Structure formats: structure tokens, C-alpha cells
Amino acid sequence: MQLSNQTRLDELAQFLRTRRARISPEQVGLSGGGRRRTPGLRRGEVAQLSGVSVDWYTWMEQARDIQVSAQVLENIARALQLDVNERKHLFLLALQQLPADLTLVETTVSPTLQDFLDLQGTSPAYVSDQRLNIVAWNRAASLIYGDYAAMSARERNTVWRTFTSPYVRDMLQDNWEAHARHRLAQFRASYGKFAGDPWWLELIGDLNHASEEFRAWWPQHDVLNGPEGKKINHHKSVGLLIFDQISFLVSDAPHLTVTINIPTNDSDTSLKLRQLLAD
Template identity: 35%
Template sequence: MTMGTRTQRRRPELAAFLRSRRARVTPADVGMPPGLRRRTPGLRREEVAQLSGVGVTWYTWLEQGRPINASPQVLDAVARTLRLDPPEREHLYRLAEVPFQPDREGLTRQIGPEVQGIVDALDPMLAVVYNSRYDVLATNAAYRDLFLVPETLTIGLPNVLWTLFTLPEGVCPLVHRETELPLMVATLRSSYGRHVGEPAWEEYIRGLSAASPWFAELWARGAVTPPGPRVKTFRHAAVGEMRMTSQSLSIDGMPECRIVVYSPEDEDARAKIALLRERRERLWPPADADQGTEVIIRS
């Protein structure tokens, strides 16, 4: 199917979608009087245009499925007027053939019990949930066995990059930082492009740059790369070094979040993960397990 054919099919869908969404929003919903001779309980086209700050002719053509261009700002204004929820807003973007951007400042900072249950069930594989800024949203016990070191408790930020760039190299769980951290910064920058100018992101970049001159240097290089599977080497004082394969899994309904699963690369690593599990069971009886989780996630 050619690009032109796809466009021809999407335009009637866009027209029908806008008409159906307009019909369900009443004047009272947007603080307007009902007026006289109203044939439909929904908004008129000129009312949608007025409330969205666009021309009546332009909106009429959009709703008629004509081949006109729409900017993200205008589509957002129409979406607000029509009270579209996030899935509907994304659908509008797709039909209008405009690259979709999730809501600005909408970065997920917490997860539900269902996702936490999946992460816990992956044990003995190590699992963590990150958002695109590498904030730690959830971990399982196997992940904490390897990555919780006493020094992380003093950092007080639930962010992997902040931890890795500010821990002394001798206690950092990540081996080969000179090759691994530049890749993580490049992955961060690929996400940053969707959030340029957002106060939370800009403050994060400034703060980490001030805390770590090396991060500031890597950030200034401007390298960009998407996340992907990798083999990494980690260390733990109790068992030494081990090679682990990482794999990222997306999560429906959680934009820019992923479950990262680390599995042993070889039998040596598998045996060491088992030793760490035994060590945890000796040091942290089941009654104490939940008490440690909250502290660890804050690291």
C-alpha cells in the first residue's frame, strides 16, 4: 500500500472520528449556553474552532477529511476542546499523520501492583522498571541482591545514572564504566529530544552535570542511541564479577517505561546469582524483606 493510499483511507476515518467526538461534548461541558435552534446536543464546528483558537474554515476542512496540514499544537488544542483521553489523543495524531508525542511533563513516576507482581515473578532473573530518565520505579529481590551496596543509601535519589556517575569506581556495581556509561548517556539523550525545555528534565541534566563533570562531558558530545540488548559485566563484593545479558520490555499503558531484565550470561554468573540469593535469605529473613524494599528503591 502506497503512502498516498494510506492517506486517502485515513482522512475519512479522521473526519468520522472528529464528528463523533464533537457530538458527545455539550455546550454545558465547556461552559457555553445551549443557544437556540440547536439540532444536535454536541458542539457546532464553529464552537470547536473558537474554543480551540483555530479558523472555522480550517477546522471544517479538517473534519471533512481534506488534505490539510495540522501542527501538534493545533491538534492538542482540538483534543482539549473535545476532551480526548490519552488513547484518543494518540489516535487523532495517527489519523492526522502527525508524529505523536506523549503529554509533556507526563513522565511516569510510579507503577501499579500488577507490574510490580510481574517484576517480582521474574526472580531469580534480575528485573527493574525504568522510565526514560532512568528513574527506578520498581525492582525485584534479585536485582537488589546485586545492586544494593551501602554507598547507594547515601545518594538518596532513585535514579540509576545519578548513582553510577556519583559512586566511587571501587564500589560501583558496573564494570567497564568507560564504555557502558557513554552508551547510557546516549540513550538518555535519545529520550531527551521528546522533553527539551521541560523544567524537570532541564533541572535533572543541570544537577547531574554539576555532580559529575564526566557526565557533563559526555552530555556535551551529543551522542544518541536507542536502548537495546547488551551483555554487561557487574561486580559484587561477596561473589566477584559476573556477565549478564540485559533485555528491555515495553509496558502497555506506560509510555517511555520499560522492564529491564538481566539474565546470567554463563554458568559462572548463574552460580553467583544463586549465592547472592542464599546470602539474602540468611541476612534478610522474610519478615524483614518489605522493610528493605523502600530504602532500596530510594537509592
């Protein structure tokens, strides 16, 4: 077992013990009778409330490397009366991912994050969720990639748009296939967290009908995360645009990714963006 993994399990064990210690039996409808050597619930009581065996719960608090399901974590979170942030923390420690419901909600961004996008000026910037939907953008992004405000929710999905939009193909030209394969590999990586979810299955089915390339490439199971590096776009008004791409997660909303395409220093892309923004 890698040290980093053991450290994570140790953190999980300590977190569970501290949360257990702060809950009295009376708070969860149990009798508090009898002397207790330590404050809070006993391990057996948490196990009873969570619907698992005492041994299994004990192994969690002993930082053993055992399999745990999302449903069991939900039961533990309820038993320990965890708040929203504590529940997130529990899932990240135990499964290294957020609860599924938290990754599919909050499709609007904070005013501060929107201000950050707007301040990028000549750098097209946008925010995407784990479904690869564009949920926020700045004016430069709309000028280059299309009027997101006028698009439907389906059209703002970057995988759907990549494989079905003539505008995207014209903008990328010879780079379309590399971009499409990269975007599909990102989509496959995200799908692994939600395999079988009806929303994903519907989109995959529609893409199979709409795109010959998607039908050919989806069965290859390519998986990839991260930015695409240099981006070469062709705009109908100003011509060639060259960007360096950077992406990062939002610290207080880690299901959202900020992507910024920065005009390269060795091109006139920044000048062209200023011209577009001035119109």
C-alpha cells in the same frame, strides 16, 4: 509521505470526527438552534472553542499533514471533553507521544507489575521512567546494582549514578565507558521530549559540575534508544556476572520501561544469583 504516517493522520481525522459527533452544542455552552444535518458539534464550533481557525481544524479532519502544538491539542481535548484515555490517544495520534504531564507522574507501579518483577527470580529486573529514574525493582536487582530502597531520588537516577557512583565504576570496570555513553545517549533521546524543562536542566547542570566525562560527552549530542545487549558486571562477593538484557514498555503505562537482565546459559551467573538470594 510514508504510508504509515498517512494511516496515522487518517486515524486522527476519524477519531476527531467521532468525538465531535457525540458532543451537543448545549454540553459546551453553545446554542443548539437551527437544523443540523449531522449530530454533534460543527467544525467551526470546535475551532471556536479550541482557539484555531476553521480552515486549520478542517485540515486536521481531512488528514492533512500539518504542524500541531501540544497547547492546541490540549484546547481540542477540552473542547471535545475527552477523558484521560482519549486525551492520551489524541496526543499519540497527533504528536506520536504522550502529554508531558502523563510522562512525569505515576512514579509507582501496579501490584501486578511488582509481582512480575519479583517472579523474575535470578534475573535482576527493574522499571524506569522517562527521566531514567528507577521506580521499581526486584531483590536480585538490589543485590547486584545497589540498595535502591536506601537511595535518594537523585541516586536512583541511572544517569546520575552512572557518572557519580564509584560502586557503578567498580561493577562495570573496563565496560564503564561503553555503558556510560549508552546511558547518556538514552538520556539525550528522552531529553528531546522535555527540552527546557527545569528538572532536566538542573540535573544536566549538576552532572556538568560532577563529572568530567559528562562535560566532554554531553555536547556531542549522541542519541540512542533500546537495550544494551550483553551486560558484564563484577560483584564484590561472587565475581563475574554475565547477562543478556531485554527491555519493553508497559502497555498500560507506556512512559515506563521494564528491563530484565537474564543470566546467560553459558555462564554460572544463575548459580551465583541463587547463592546471593539465599543469604
